Amino acid sequence: MTRLEHLAALLGEAPPELRPGHVWLVGAGPGDPSKLTLEALAGLAQAELLVHDELVDPRILALAPEGAERLFMGKRGGRPSAKQADIIAELVAAARAGRRVVRLKGGDPYVFGRGGEEALALAGAGIPCRVVPGLTAGLAGLAAAGIPATLRGVSQAVTLATAHAAEGAPDALDWAALARFGQPIVLYMAMRRLEAVVESLLSGGLPGETPAAVVRAATTPDQAVLEATLATLSGAVRAAGMEGPAVVVVGGIVSARKVLGNYGF
Numbered sequence: 001m002t003r004l005e006h007l008a009a010l011l012g013e014a015p016p017e018l019r020p021g022h023v024w025l026v027g028a029g030p031g032d033p034s035k036l037t038l039e040a041l042a043g044l045a046q047a048e049l050l051v052h053d054e055l056v057d058p059r060i061l062a063l064a065p066e067g068a069e070r071l072f073m074g075k076r077g078g079r080p081s082a083k084q085a086d087i088i089a090e091l092v093a094a095a096r097a098g099r100r101v102v103r104l105k106g107g108d109p110y111v112f113g114r115g116g117e118e119a120l121a122l123a124g125a126g127i128p129c130r131v132v133p134g135l136t137a138g139l140a141g142l143a144a145a146g147i148p149a150t151l152r153g154v155s156q157a158v159t160l161a162t163a164h165a166a167e168g169a170p171d172a173l174d175w176a177a178l179a180r181f182g183q184p185i186v187l188y189m190a191m192r193r194l195e196a197v198v199e200s201l202l203s204g205g206l207p208g209e210t211p212a213a214v215v216r217a218a219t220t221p222d223q224a225v226l227e228a229t230l231a232t233l234s235g236a237v238r239a240a241g242m243e244g245p246a247v248v249v250v251g252g253i254v255s256a257r258k259v260l261g262n263y264g265f
């Protein structure tokens with residue numbers, strides 16, 4: 001059976017068709033191929049051009065047909081990376097040339113991955129596009145570490161935020177308001193600004209003893225979890241020499257790890 005026939009058997013119907021001239025904006029999940037959705041697999045199996053980010057596992061890239069063109073056009077934190085305008089131009093040109101295009105992004109394409117911008121640009125250019133959600137690192141990373149994203153009796157909300165403002169833009173986040181909100185916070189792209197972020201939350205009134213954790217490279221063989229308190233977090237991360245990609249979680253939900261830690265993966 002081909003991959004598509006397998007999928008059809010699983011889905012109980014023909015998998016959705018990636019048509020010539022269409023783009024699928026696909027979430028690859030947090031890392032391990034086991035976290036890929038069936039719909040993402042269907043897109044990959046039909047791709048003629050695969051435009052992907054840096055954090056995508058080679059085993060996922062290998063799911064596209066052998067003859068498909070694979071083009072790395074991602075962002076590399078702090079290093080030269082493809083310009084957003086060039087990525088969009090590539091997607092538009094390939095779709096207009098009648099190719100079946102998959103734009104593959106880590107996690108979920110609409111969560112801190114600039115997928116929203118790309119979809120808006122495609123819509124502006126009149127290119128048909130299907131968005132295929134993926135498992136976002138902020139939620140999968142917590143599950144991997146044995147931390148429930150919400151927990152009745154402990155929290156009533158969870159904030160997904162990034163410490164990384166748009167290029168040239170000031171940090172628009174009101175950290176003191178987040179601290180006052182008192183509900184768990186899951187931070188993306190926060191490692192390089194960790195000290196400043198922790199300082200803002202502390203001076204905003206979040207108690208230093210608030211449980212906190214960092215989940216690095218969730219779902220990959222490099223996965224590592226560090227647990228601390230808000231007050232000790234930056235020092236512990238520095239001492240451990242821990243680097244991204246990582247999500248930082250601050251809030252009472254982290255304590256559940258004492259019981260649920262072994263339920264992670």
Ligand SMILES: C[S@@+](CC[C@H](N)C(=O)[O-])C[C@H]1O[C@@H](n2cnc3c(N)ncnc32)[C@H](O)[C@@H]1O
Binds near residue numbers: 031
């Ligand atoms: C540009 S954002 C993309 C987020 C992605 N769209 C998502 O939904 O997960 C990149 C950030 O996601 C987080 N991240 C991505 N993969 C991760 C992983 N496997 N483990 C922990 N954090 C990860 C890190 O905070 C990283 O700096």
